[in-house]
Amino acid sequence: MEKRLYKKTGFFVSALVLALSLVISACTSNQENSDNKTLGEKINVVTTIAQIADPISVxxxxxxxxxxxxGPGIDPHLYNATQGDIQKLENGDVxxxxxxxxxxxxxxxxxxxxxNKPVLAIGEAISNDKLLNDEEGATDPHVWFDIDLWKQALGTATEELKKVSKDDAAYFEANKKKYFEELDKLKKEAKEKLTQIPNEKRVLVTAHDAFGYFGRMQDIQVVGLQGLSTEDEIGLSDIDDTINTLVKYKVPAVFVESSINPASINAVIEGAKKKGLNVKLGGELYSDAMGDAGTKEGTYLGMYRHNVDTIFKALSGKGE
Structure with missing residues (x-):
């Protein structure tokens, strides 16, 4: 696996941070009471990814x-904050x-x-012994695919909301418990469905290594062409190794991701065909981004169910 490297955008980031610091300095007085919201006043929450935004809205x-x-189709590994994001972040209470x-x-x-205000990396509330690491020692950040771990992260976010608006603490806790019951139901539903995939077909091949936690939870071998970050380079050896895995296990399908260019997966399909294995495109999975707002796939529950159903149909041979 190629060593994970992140591109440097020094001048842009430095300029943005400077602009942000000036905005914050000018508006600090407006933020001083952000951790003591008036009863009935809504908390303005800003998140990076929709996998946080949707559960927190519930x-x-x-x-x-x-x-x-x-939003949909946006790759968080490559995302740079824009000037427009400054105002959104400045207006946020948390x-x-x-x-x-x-x-x-x-x-x-x-x-x-x-x-000047609460800023939390909720995935980092998870204990290190529960996290996955690649062979280079880099931590896998795609923790939302382990429902139990994501509950821990969302629990941390909920506790912060309680601090910001103490009067709403009981309300937030009640909503969290109800939502977590839905997550537990989803976990059981996914396990029951995916255990029907034959053992020899339990290999999930995707564009990048985003499904490690999903594979660990569902006892499925995961193969990602790219590493944990989409900035990792894909070498010919990566493609060849993946093709050999497909041929060895006679894997029936591979998957594209909604936020990743499908070219590498298409190359794998063509390569497997040359070796006598007809591998189909199993469908599109949501990994680093969710679906459009207003759709089932635009919710965390709906996104997860879509992935489970898509994987089940393609690998089990029981497609509808």
Whole structure:
């Protein structure tokens, strides 16, 4: 696996951080009471990814306004904060991001704005012994694919909401418990469905290594052409190794991701065909981004169910 490297955008990031610091300095007086919201006043929550925004909108209910910086098809590994993001972050009462180097290009921005308001990397609340690491020692940031771990992360976010609006603490806790019951139901549903995939077909091949936690939870071998970050390079050896894996296990399908260019997966399909194995495209999975707002796939529950159903149909041979 290629060593994970993140592109440097020094001048841009430095300029953005400077602009952000000036905005914060000018508006500090307006933020001093952000951790003591007036009864009935909504909390403005800003998140990076929708996998945080959607659950928090459910847990926060009508006591919060939630805005996600990254929409459908956006790759958080490559995302750079824009000038427009400055105002969104400045207007927020609390900022939640996943962390674990997922939003690597935004870390300096979060450090700057965190001087004046709560900024939490909720994925980093998970204990290290529960996290996955690649062979280079880099931590896998895609923790939302392990429902139990994501509950821990969302629990941390909920506790922060309680601090910001103490009067709403019981309301947030009740909503969290109800939502977590839905997550537990989803976990059971996914396990029951995916255990029907024959053992020899339990190999999930995707564009990049985003499904490690999913594979660990569901006892499925995961093969990603790219490493943990989409900035990792794909070499010919990566493609050849993946093709050999497909041929060895006679894997029936591979998958593209909604936020990743499908070219590498198509190359794998063609390569397997040359070796006598007809591998089909099993469908599109949501990994670093969710679906469009207003759709089932635009919710965390719906996104997860879509992935489970797509994987089940393609690998089990029981497609509808």
């Amino acid at each position: 847990i926060g209910g009508d006591r919060v306004n939630v805005q996600s910086l990254m 900022i939640f991001y996943s962390g674990l180097n997922l939003e690597a290009n935004m870390v300096k921005v979060f450090e700057e704005i965190g001087k």
